[in-house]
Amino acid sequence: MSIAERLPVRSGAGKRAVLLGSLFALMIVAGMTALSFGAYPVNLAQVIHSLLTGDVDRAGLVIAQVRLPRIVFGLLVGAALGGSGAALQVMFRNPLADPGLIGISSGAAFGAVATIVVGGALAPGFMAWASYYAVPAMAFVGATAATVLIVAIGQVNGRVDVALMLLAGIAINAIAQSGVGAMMFIADDQQLRTLTFWTLGSLAIAGWDALPVIACAILLPVGLLAVKGASLNRLLLGDVEAAHLGVDVRRLKRLVVLSVALSVGTAVSFAGAIGFVGLVVPHLLRLLAGPDNRIVVPGSILGGAVVMVLADLVARTVAIPEDIPIGLVLGAVGGPFFLWLLLARKWRVL
Amino acid sequence: MDIDRFSRRGVLAGLAATAALLPGASMAVQQTRIVSVGGSITETIYFLGRQNLLVGSDTTSSYPDAAKELPKVGYMRNLSVEGVLSLEPTMLLLEEGSGPPVALDSLRSVGLRIEQIADAMTIQGVLDKIQHVAALVDAGPEGEALARSVRLRAQAIGKTVGRVKRRPTVLFLFDVKDGALLTAGRNTAVEAIVGLSGGKLVFDEFEGFRPVTAEAVQHADPDFILLMRHVSDRLGGAEAVAGLPVLSHLRAARDQRVVDVDGLLLLGFGPRTPDAVQTLARRLHGEEAVPALFEPLLPG
Numbered sequence: 001m002s003i004a005e006r007l008p009v010r011s012g013a014g015k016r017a018v019l020l021g022s023l024f025a026l027m028i029v030a031g032m033t034a035l036s037f038g039a040y041p042v043n044l045a046q047v048i049h050s051l052l053t054g055d056v057d058r059a060g061l062v063i064a065q066v067r068l069p070r071i072v073f074g075l076l077v078g079a080a081l082g083g084s085g086a087a088l089q090v091m092f093r094n095p096l097a098d099p100g101l102i103g104i105s106s107g108a109a110f111g112a113v114a115t116i117v118v119g120g121a122l123a124p125g126f127m128a129w130a131s132y133y134a135v136p137a138m139a140f141v142g143a144t145a146a147t148v149l150i151v152a153i154g155q156v157n158g159r160v161d162v163a164l165m166l167l168a169g170i171a172i173n174a175i176a177q178s179g180v181g182a183m184m185f186i187a188d189d190q191q192l193r194t195l196t197f198w199t200l201g202s203l204a205i206a207g208w209d210a211l212p213v214i215a216c217a218i219l220l221p222v223g224l225l226a227v228k229g230a231s232l233n234r235l236l237l238g239d240v241e242a243a244h245l246g247v248d249v250r251r252l253k254r255l256v257v258l259s260v261a262l263s264v265g266t267a268v269s270f271a272g273a274i275g276f277v278g279l280v281v282p283h284l285l286r287l288l289a290g291p292d293n294r295i296v297v298p299g300s301i302l303g304g305a306v307v308m309v310l311a312d313l314v315a316r317t318v319a320i321p322e323d324i325p326i327g328l329v330l331g332a333v334g335g336p337f338f339l340w341l342l343l344a345r346k347w348r349v350l
Numbered sequence: 351m352d353i354d355r356f357s358r359r360g361v362l363a364g365l366a367a368t369a370a371l372l373p374g375a376s377m378a379v380q381q382t383r384i385v386s387v388g389g390s391i392t393e394t395i396y397f398l399g400r401q402n403l404l405v406g407s408d409t410t411s412s413y414p415d416a417a418k419e420l421p422k423v424g425y426m427r428n429l430s431v432e433g434v435l436s437l438e439p440t441m442l443l444l445e446e447g448s449g450p451p452v453a454l455d456s457l458r459s460v461g462l463r464i465e466q467i468a469d470a471m472t473i474q475g476v477l478d479k480i481q482h483v484a485a486l487v488d489a490g491p492e493g494e495a496l497a498r499s500v501r502l503r504a505q506a507i508g509k510t511v512g513r514v515k516r517r518p519t520v521l522f523l524f525d526v527k528d529g530a531l532l533t534a535g536r537n538t539a540v541e542a543i544v545g546l547s548g549g550k551l552v553f554d555e556f557e558g559f560r561p562v563t564a565e566a567v568q569h570a571d572p573d574f575i576l577l578m579r580h581v582s583d584r585l586g587g588a589e590a591v592a593g594l595p596v597l598s599h600l601r602a603a604r605d606q607r608v609v610d611v612d613g614l615l616l617l618g619f620g621p622r623t624p625d626a627v628q629t630l631a632r633r634l635h636g637e638e639a640v641p642a643l644f645e646p647l648l649p650g
Contacts, residue, residue, distance in 0.1 A: 039436035058435070061460040066431050132452045188558035189524070189532075190427075190447065197428050197450075204431065205452050321406065321433025322424045 019289055023302040027075070030306045034071050034313040035063065039320045065208070073206030074312045075305040076218045077271045078281075080263035082304020083222045085278030086285070086297045087256045090232045092162055098278045099264040101169050102257060103146030105275075106176035108268045109199070110183075111142020116195050117183045133210060135198065139269035146172050147261040160253040200325035201272035203312050210270070217266040221259030222301055228252065229294030236293075276330040277304050280338050287341055307334065384487065385434055387426050388445025390620030391467055392417050394480055395443075396649040397496055397621045400487040406437040408448075413614050413622075414649055431456045441465060443486065470619040471542040473504040480621060496621060499647070503624035506643050507631065511548040514635045519552040520544050521572035521602070523591070525581060530561045531596060539617040540576075546623075547630040549574070564596040574634060575602045578613035609633045622647055 036044045042059040050060045081099070088097045099105065115138040119127050127134050150172050154165025187195065206214075231252050234242040239249050268274070285299040311329045318324060385406040386392040392411035395401060406421040408429065423433045426448045434442060434457060442462055446469040448454075458464060465486055470476045477497045484493020522540045524532040534540035535556040544551055552572040553562060575597065585591050588610050592603040602608065615626045625647055631640045 039430065039432035041436065058460060062432060062435055065459050066435070066456055132450065132455075185561070188560075193425075193427055194450075204450070207452065207456070316430075316432065321421055321430060321436050323428075323430035323433060 015289075016292075016295055019295055020298055020302065023299055023306070027302050027306050027309075030309050030313075031071055031075060034074070034309045035067060037313060038062075038067050038316055040066075069206045069208050069211055070203050070312070071309055072211060073214065073270070074203045074309045076211075076214055077203065077267040077274065078277055078304035078306065078308025079222050079301045080218045080267040080304070081274065081278040081308070082281040083225050083297060083301035084260040084264045085304075086282035086293070086300035087225045087228070087232065088260055088278075089282055090236055090293060090297075091253060091256050092166070093236065095283065096279070098275070099260055099268075100173070100275075101166060102260065103150045103169055103172045103176065104143045104261060104264050105268060105273055106173045106180070107146025108139040108143035108265065109273060110146075110176040110179045112136075112139035112198050112269070112272075113180050113183045113187075113195050114138065114142075116198065117187045117191050132205065136205070136210075136269040140265050142176075143265035143269060144261060146176060147257070147265070151257050151261075159250055160257070162253075197325075198272045201274040201327045202323070203271055203308075203326060204323065205270055214266055214270060218263045221263040224255060225259050226298040226301055228255065229292070229297045232256075232293040232297065236291075271326075274308075274327055274330070276327075276334055277307055280334060281307055284338065284341065287345060382441060382487070383437070383439045384441050384443055385423060385437055385439040386411065386443045387423070387429065387448045388443075388467070389413065389614040390470075390479065390618035391443050391445055391483060392420075393614070393618065393620045393622065393649075394483045394496075395487060397647070398480075398484055398487060398489040398492045399650060400489050400492075401649075403487060405439055406434070410614070413612075413618075429453045435460065435462070441486070443467060443483065445469065471539055473501070473508075473546070473623065476504075476619050476621070476623050477501060479619070500621050500624060503644055503647070504627070507624050507628045507640075508546070510640050510643065511546070511627070511631050511635075514548050514631075514639050516635070518549050518573035518634050519570070520549045520574045520576050520634070521552045521567060521570065523575055523577040523581065524559055526585065526594065526596065527561075530563065531567060532559055532561050534559050539619060542619070543616055543623070543626060543630065544576070546627045547634055549630075549634045567596070568599065571600065572602050573607065575600070575608045576630075577608070577610050578616060579610045580613055582608075582610035 036042075040059065040062045042063060044063075047060050047063045050056055051064060056064070084099050085097075088099060088101065089095055091097070092101065112135050115135045119134060119138070130137055150165060150168045151160070153168035154161055156164065184192065184195065231242070231247045234245045234247045235249065235252060237245070243249050264278070281304045282296055282300045285296045285303055289295045289299060307330075311326055311334065314329045314333060315324050315326045318329075382403050383405045384395070384403045386395055386404055387408040389410040389412060392404070392407045393413045395404060396414055396417065401416065404420055406423050407417055408424060408426045409422050410426050411417045411420065421437060423437070424430045426445060428450065429448065431453045440463065442457060442464045444454075444464060444466050446466060454464060467479055467482055468475070470479045477500060480497045480500065481493050484490060484496070522534040522544070524534060526532075533553055535551065535553050535558060537557045538559065541551050541554075552570045575591065577591065582588055582591055585594070588608040589606070591610075592598065592606055592608045597603045609630065611626065611629060615622055616630070624644075628640070628643060632642070
């Protein structure tokens with residue numbers, strides 16, 4: 001079903017509070033569950049006690065240094081992907097819109113792959129200084145460059161022309177992908193394996209030293225999107241209609257694009273190419289709560305965080321002591337679940 | 351950024367040291383528990399008779415068969431931090447190139463002892479590797495004996511191979527994808543083992559692993575096609591490899607000169623490397639020119 005088929009319906013403040021409140025509670029529960037289970041067996045109550053009293057054992061270190069940052073990172077990545085997906089689907093009035101459309105994924109992929117393959121040869125000093133953050137840093141540069149280019153092309157007299165932007169996105173994506181292909185061609189065996197793991201996506205890179213930056217770069221733009229639900233509702237009616245209803249369409253579109261670029265660019269740069277969440281979580285919210293963006297956007301932010309943390313929990317625990325790629329879990333568990341939801345709607349079971 | 355990370359690590363190392371002094375934590379310190387990453391290191395530990403210390407390994411550790419039964423902490427370049435820690439190791443032995451680096455930093459930050467073993471591409475490198483591992487698992491005399499035996503075997507087969515005049519050319523087939531062949535060039539373990547066996551790579555214009563076209567292969571016209579057994583099995587065995595459209599017109603394919611050898615044996619550069627040299631040399635030069643000098647080295 002397309003979003004445009006459904007006119008924005010205003011839902012009561014009570015329904016909103018209940019839905020978003022329970023999603024928030026669900027996020028806390030998911031986070032605590034994810035914190036309790038992992039390859040290293042721990043008793044969470046004991047660990048919290050040991051962390052508070054100061055005599056930290058290895059279980060405490062595992063929780064504090066390995067598992068907790070990974071879960072926080074998962075929540076942030078999920079929030080960025082979910083919220084951005086919801087906002088972009090509204091802006092493009094297209095149920096299939098995802099951050100890849102404005103060049104983020106392919107730009108980040110080119111930045112990351114180029115760093116893996118030729119970074120050591122071209123800028124050994126930078127690679128040594130940035131260590132394992134070199135790849136995310138350059139992925140972010142790539143994502144930003146691609147997005148800025150596409151947005152610049154897509155602007156006509158200061159107004160965002162969505163159709164033009166979409167086509168520019170296709171062209172830039174093609175260029176970036178051929179760049180990725182060229183890099184893969186000259187990569188050696190070891191580099192090929194490294195970049196395969198990057199493209200599969202993982203939440204394993206998170207450490208406390210990078211998390212404050214990641215949190216700022218994701219929470220600020222995602223928070224801005226969350227409070228723009230009412231304006232996005234009006235935008236769904238059409239640019240002109242939204243303008244008549246008092247929305248500064250030009251500013252709103254610019255805000256959406258920049259917020260998505262910053263939050264998803266950061267998430268994808270650190271976690272690798274993780275798809276699915278940005279596309280499916282907003283639809284999940286619409287299936288459950290209707291099309292009101294005052295629920296869908298903040299709901300997708302919370303829902304994305306829940307989905308991501310639970311998927312990572314499965315990825316970490318299903319093949320102990322190995323980690324399986326999170327993209328695999330999202331596709332294998334999330335895909336059938338979403339399909340079931342669609343069919344249940346169709347047959348009116350739900 | 352580096353300074354931050356360093357100080358964080360320092361604090362944590364301190365915490366870990368304090369933790370180790372606590373009475374409850376002393377149990378873990380009593381016995382050595384090793385997670386070994388890299389097929390040749392795991393294999394060396396078995397040859398040294400210290401397999402009772404192993405509590406886990408990675409997916410490249412496929413020899414001996416018992417090593418396959420060990421809990422696996424992932425592929426050597428994609429280790430799982432919690433997976434490693436869940437096995438409660440006291441030491442992590444790593445082959446050069448294991449990672450990712452972020453996982454190793456995390457493991458260090460919780461106070462795990464990590465030892466890197468240098469990669470080898472020569473017999474001397476293998477001997478150094480054996481001595482290094484032996485020192486770490488407290489098997490000095492066993493290490494001496496193993497190194498001596500490996501050295502003698504390598505000398506024996508080296509002498510025989512040295513007497514062979516002709517040096518046949520070898521095409522190494524790393525993989526076949528979409529009709530393109532991925533092959534090995536200079537500065538690879540493949541070049542090293544083929545060289546030790548008295549052959550030479552048919553492509554030596556480039557370093558590392560590169561895709562080459564079917565036409566380039568036709569033009570180079572190698573005497574032998576060499577590949578790892580798991581690749582050959584996936585393609586349906588040596589005969590099926592010779593029948594692949596991109597290879598079937600080659601002299602080597604028509605005469606069924608396709609050699610498949612276990613990947614870890616061929617490229618691992620561990621204690622079994624003289625065996626690999628003997629196996630490969632007998633195929634390259636014929637069983638008359640290179641008689642069987644020794645039985646395969648077996649652990650224990």
